[in-house]
Each structure stands twice: as C-alpha cells, then as structure tokens.
Amino acid sequence: MLIRRSSGIKSYEITDRDAFLKRREFMRAAAGLGIVGGLYSAGMVMSGKAHAGTRLPGVTKSAYTVNDPLTPLEAITSYNNYYEFGTDKDDPARQAGKLKTRPWQVKVEGEIKKPKVYDIDELLKLAPLEERVYRMRCVEGWSMVIPWVGFPLAELIKRVEPTGNAKFIEFVTLLDPAQMPGQGVRVLQWPYVEGLRMDEAMHPLTLLTLGLYGEALPNQNGAPVRVVVPWKYGFKSAKAIVKIRFTEQQPKTSWELAGPGEYGFYSNVNPTVDHPRWSQAKERRIEKGSVLDSLFDKKRDTLMFNGYGDQVAQLYAGMDLKKNF
Numbered sequence: 001m002l003i004r005r006s007s008g009i010k011s012y013e014i015t016d017r018d019a020f021l022k023r024r025e026f027m028r029a030a031a032g033l034g035i036v037g038g039l040y041s042a043g044m045v046m047s048g049k050a051h052a053g054t055r056l057p058g059v060t061k062s063a064y065t066v067n068d069p070l071t072p073l074e075a076i077t078s079y080n081n082y083y084e085f086g087t088d089k090d091d092p093a094r095q096a097g098k099l100k101t102r103p104w105q106v107k108v109e110g111e112i113k114k115p116k117v118y119d120i121d122e123l124l125k126l127a128p129l130e131e132r133v134y135r136m137r138c139v140e141g142w143s144m145v146i147p148w149v150g151f152p153l154a155e156l157i158k159r160v161e162p163t164g165n166a167k168f169i170e171f172v173t174l175l176d177p178a179q180m181p182g183q184g185v186r187v188l189q190w191p192y193v194e195g196l197r198m199d200e201a202m203h204p205l206t207l208l209t210l211g212l213y214g215e216a217l218p219n220q221n222g223a224p225v226r227v228v229v230p231w232k233y234g235f236k237s238a239k240a241i242v243k244i245r246f247t248e249q250q251p252k253t254s255w256e257l258a259g260p261g262e263y264g265f266y267s268n269v270n271p272t273v274d275h276p277r278w279s280q281a282k283e284r285r286i287e288k289g290s291v292l293d294s295l296f297d298k299k300r301d302t303l304m305f306n307g308y309g310d311q312v313a314q315l316y317a318g319m320d321l322k323k324n325f
C-alpha cells in the first residue's frame with residue numbers, strides 16, 4: 001500500500017528474511033527480559049493470547065462463514081495495516097494500544113431522516129452479534145481468515161432512514177494526531193476516508209464489526225468499531241470509525257486521493273485486474289502460528305470477489321470491472 005517510499009510496496013513480498021528474523025528474535029528476547037511493556041503497549045502482542053478485548057456477550061454463529069482454516073490470533077494482531085500508527089506491519093501492534101476507545105461516539109449524518117450520534121455501548125447492543133468467518137485479502141497480496149464479530153451494517157442503515165438522495169456512504173476514521181502518531185506523516189490525507197455505494201453498504205455481507213475471536217476488537221484491528229467488506233481489498237474496511245455519512249456524490253477515498261491510478265473506488269478483489277505495479281492473480285495465505293511461518297508457503301489463486309461472487313456479482317451486472325476497478 002505504501003506508495004511514497006522509494007522502496008515501493010511495503011509488504012512481506014520484499015521483506016528481507018534475515019532482517020525479519022532478527023527483528024523477531026530481538027522482540028522475543030526483549031519480551032524475555034521484560035522490557036516489552038514500553039514497546040508493546042498493552043503487552044498483548046507477544047503472546048497473542050490476551051489482548052485488550054473483553055468477551056462479547058450473546059454472540060451466535062452466522063451462516064455467512066467460510067470453512068478455510070482460521071488465521072491465528074497472534075498473526076491477526078501482529079501483522080497489520082493501520083497507517084495512523086505507522087507504515088510498518090508491526091507499528092500498529094506497538095503503538096495502537098494507547099488509543100482511548102472509551103468514551104467513543106459515532107456520528108451518523110448526511111442524507112438520512114434520523115441523524116444520530118451513537119455511543120459505542122449503544123452500538124454494541126443495536127442488533128444481535130454474530131460471528132462470521134471471512135476471508136480478508138489485502139491489495140498487497142496476502143490474505144487471512146478472520147472470525148469477526150458484528151452485525152450487518154444494514155441494521156444501522158435501516159434505523160437512520162436514508163433519503164432518496166442517499167447514493168453512497170462514507171466512513172471516516174478518528175483524526176487525532178496526539179493519539180495517532182502516523183497522522184503526523186503525510187502518506188495519506190487524514191482522516192482516513194473510505195466509502196461504498198449504497199447497495200454495497202446494504203449487502204448482508206457488509207459487517208459493522210466490533211470484535212474478533214469472540215472478544216472486543218484489539219486496537220490494532222480497528223477498535224472500537226470498523227467496517228468489514230469481505231469481497232473488496234482490505235483497505236476498503238476502515239478502522240476506528242467516528243463518522244458515517246450518507247451522500248449523493250461518490251466519496252473521495254483516501255487511497256484514491258493518494259494514487260488514483262492504483263486504487264479505485266470499487267476495489268473489488270479481482271485476480272484479472274492487476275495493480276499497476278504487481279499482479280493480483282495470486283496471494284499468500286497467512287494461516288500458521290505466526291506470520292513468519294506462512295511467509296514462504298506456496299501462493300494460492302486469488303478468487304474473483306474473494307470467493308464471494310455468488311453473493312455479490314449481481315451488484316456489478318453490466319459494469320466494466322476493468323474500468324471501474
């Protein structure tokens with residue numbers, strides 16, 4: 001995703017294996033010496049077992065679940081893209097622990113009849129919580145399988161009653177450079193903004209997400225609330241949302257503004273449309289105990305719409321997906 005560094009894409013595709021190993025060894029050693037407290041804020045990442053999350057009550061298993069083996073919690077919480085906390089994969093785990101996620105409000109506004117500011121604890125009770133195991137495919141070429149907890153975004157949308165002018169929905173992440181050190185770096189325009197067309201936002205797969213592995217979201221994964229859109233590249237799934245805005249015009253997303261030729265508004269997972277700088281035909285699945293264990297596995301084919309075509313292809317009937325990438 002990183003497009004302004006001379007080294008280009010910042011992913012394990014080009015991670016130097018020795019450097020990666022050394023850094024990990026260092027972190028392990030640091031943990032052993034007990035100096036990790038200052039480095040890994042909540043102290044949760046090294047073990048991957050106990051994170052800041054509390055158990056979410058009343059979660060039922062959803063039929064919207066894939067059978068692929070789950071990515072372990074350790075990998076999901078230690079290998080993140082979250083540029084508000086830095087552009088290295090381990091920056092969010094090191095730095096996001098300090099983010100204050102209470103009190104937290106989500107302002108819902110724009111082309112709706114019932115604008116409302118939701119307190120996060122009200123949002124948690126808005127609709128029954130479901131566990132959904134989704135594939136997550138990052139535009140960089142890696143993927144995970146994550147047991148999210150949340151409810152369909154449509155539940156919220158119905159309650160605020162969109163007007164006839166509501167054609168799109170915009171998600172805005174917290175803007176707070178004091179808490180989010182990465183916002184001092186202009187790799188993106190802050191705050192992080194993402195968006196969907198209204199029918200995409202209403203689709204039952206689009207999940208307003210409050211947890212993973214049965215617990216409240218770890219900060220590095222977008223606490224206290226994010227969206228997850230499993231048939232699109234991961235960057236469409238904005239973290240730490242403070243505003244949801246209904247609009248008539250298509251929102252300008254942070255990634256479109258950063259690289260219009262590279263990141264389109266739709267960004268559906270599509271193995272036949274290459275990113276200008278790399279192929280999207282294949283991906284590496286992170287599915288072992290740690291990210292490192294999966295780094296050198298064979299690649300697998302990327303699936304059209306990330307394997308959700310049966311459910312979402314009709315949203316794009318008649319559209320040229322090479323133009324509307």
Ligand SMILES: Nc1nc2c(c(=O)[nH]1)N[C@H]1C(S)=C(S)[C@@H](COP(=O)(O)O)O[C@H]1N2
Nearest residue numbers: 080081082083138173192221234235237239
């Ligand atoms: N606010 C915000 N949301 C974000 C990002 C970000 O940098 N900032 N990165 C995106 C990208 S590129 C990916 S792949 C996913 C990663 O989600 P995860 O770390 O929970 O796996 O978050 C997305 N949401």
Ligand SMILES: [Mo]
Nearest residue numbers: 138139234235
């Ligand atoms: Mo990503």
